[in-house]
Amino acid sequence: MAYWLMKSEPDVYGIDDLKRDRRECWDGVRNYQVRNMMRDDMRKGDLAFFYHSNCPEPGIVGVMRIVREAYPDHTQFDPQSKYYDPKSDPDDPRWLMVDVAYKRKLKRTITLAELKAHPELGDLPLVRRGNRLSVMPVTDADWEFILGLE
DNA sequence: GCCAACGTTGGC
């Protein structure tokens, strides 16, 4: 089983929204590297950290489970959606999404600042300069280490 | 295929 970290802006969709919905499709990924990881490496049963980005206190706020593997993201064909992609061919969809299910909230937010302060996490893409992936792999060791901070 | 211009992400 693999581990992941997935970013979302809490103003758009936060951990409390997922807690309420229990399960949701992770739409709006429009980055090829992320799409390829979701398609090739993300499997049902994998666990992921829910990360709040672009907010007053960016950090890890919860844990969720991948419950459906990559399939076409319907928002790419919806002209009303901000994720609409007119260049995507319905017979060969360009963008994919997975479904996630709420597992739990962390007892507290493990902030980005805190993650950065631990040299043990130096290889975590999140804390590496210039990283902009909205979905990234987390090693077993980093997963355990981060949960240990809770 | 190069690369300048432009758009987006996301921390601060």
Added chain:
DNA sequence: GCCAACGTTGGC
């Protein structure tokens, strides 16, 4: 709101 970093676009 600023801006660094990086991805994408499109002219050539």
